[in-house]
Amino acid sequence: MSETTPTPAGTPVIELRNVSKTFGEVRSLSGIDFAVYPGEIVGLLGDNGAGKSTLVKTVMGFHRPDPGGEIWFNGKLIDDWSVARARDLGIETVYQERALCEKQPIWRNMFMGREPRTKWGLLDVKKMRSESARLMSEHMGFTSAAVHPDNVVSTMSGGEKQGVAITRALYFDANLVILDEPTMGLSLTETGKTLDFVRNIKAVGKSAIFIDHNIFHVYPVVDRLYVLDRGKVAGVYDKTQISMEDLIDRLYRVARTGSLT
């Protein structure tokens, strides 16, 4: 299907080869080849139900690919891929559904699954609280009096919740950050902040996968673009090869006809 396959130099940080994913009788992904190289931002576009979120969750190890699909990390085939493994290797995700535990205080959410421990192996609650307070004021622009780390997440606004999810991905100094619809439900300034955050990932030489419905958010920040349609990769573009107008045109066409050309 894909008319051009630009391949940046080097070994991909993460690579999926021939990955399919079936849920019961529904085939969400079929034969996906997908790669992210060091220092690049890859955009993932596609209509609702194209398989974007399933692809992200497969990259993260939440979904196990159907037999035959392979996941490679830094040039090595990995058999026992799992979320814990992916996070250990430096992949962090801001999920579309935010993946927060809303009855818990901010500090428990911030360190979910990666809780720091003292030298006796006990939970370092003091550090979790103070680091959360620091992150909230430094990265999210909350004054320390406005949001207390002991505040329960369910009392926060949508933008604040998203802030927790983004700050959490940022804190662990990931090599690859995946953002699944991070600007959904955000105000203009919050969206601007999020896009700055994505640009900053590239500036420090890390990689990112950026998924968003709004092509005006995606196009300016990415280096390469994957277009997904009905579980298949319909096209891969280097940003230098395609203008935004042309891309929009093709997205309309693929949604109608299932073909990019």
Next chain:
Amino acid sequence: MSSETTIKKPADNRVAPPSFLRRYGSQMGIIGVGLVMWLGFVAAAPTVFTNANIYLAFAQTTPQFGIIAIALTFVVITGEIDLSFPSIMALGTAAFCLVVQAGGGWPVGLVAAFATGAVCGWINGALVSYLNIPSLVITIGTSFLFRGLELVLMNGTGVPLTAEDYPAMHAIFRSTLFGIPIQTIWMVVILIGAWFLLNRTRFGAHVFLVGDNPTSARLMGIDAVSVKTRSFILVGLMATFSGLMTSIYGYYFWPTTGEGFLLNTIASVFLGGTSVFGGTGSVVGTFVASYIIGAINAGIVSAGINAFYTQLAFGLVIVVSVVLQTLIDRKIRRQSMTGR
């Protein structure tokens, strides 16, 4: 656009740290209920309730179900329930008796008993978390399974556990230390251990997260299957502990051991402020609630009230305090959500 103000607004009208009442509201509530009840008993029968013997009696019997309630708190916080612990009490103690009868000696018997309890808990946990079977359903099934296995193994007969034959077991489970019944000392030790496990370990942190939102927890790399399974194993171990303690207390292992424990134990967990919806709960609350339920039992009888009133008193205290907790909780929540 007023995007500037929409960001600032929610931040401005929220009180910074959650109030003391909000954080410990339900614990305060349960301690309050306990105090009021105790004052009521003292007023009703001052001579009885100023006598230390009454406290000695219920300090011996309350831990029999309170210890299981502390462990069950973990399972309830993960959003599950275990109804099979009365059967595990019996099966674990049966394993002890059988090993000792076969000439294994009491230490080997203890190992066998706790191993049995752990396996029972593991079976419950694995069925619930691997196969995603609702725990309410499957633990009714395993309850019959464990009880049935125990009845078949013991052939329906009991075993005497006299102090002459089992001096060490009586020292462990039925003596006094510094004038305090050892049962209550065990319960305090287990409470402290459980508090650290729940509030100061990764396992405990994951118990809260898995119970709050299992999908979020899994998306962030938490092994929900393992967390739930370990919680059920904890109940299995503590049920065995309690089965042994209860049998030694009565000098006899009855094949029916554990019967009558189900509701007391579960009531202690919920009375202690642990939410049936998962994600929130406290072992300290369960500890206090266990003694409240224990006190009703001892108190009613000692106050010279007809024992038929016991269940009525249980029901009143449980219903009234759970309703109060819910109302307090809702009120605190609404106040903290100003502007919404």
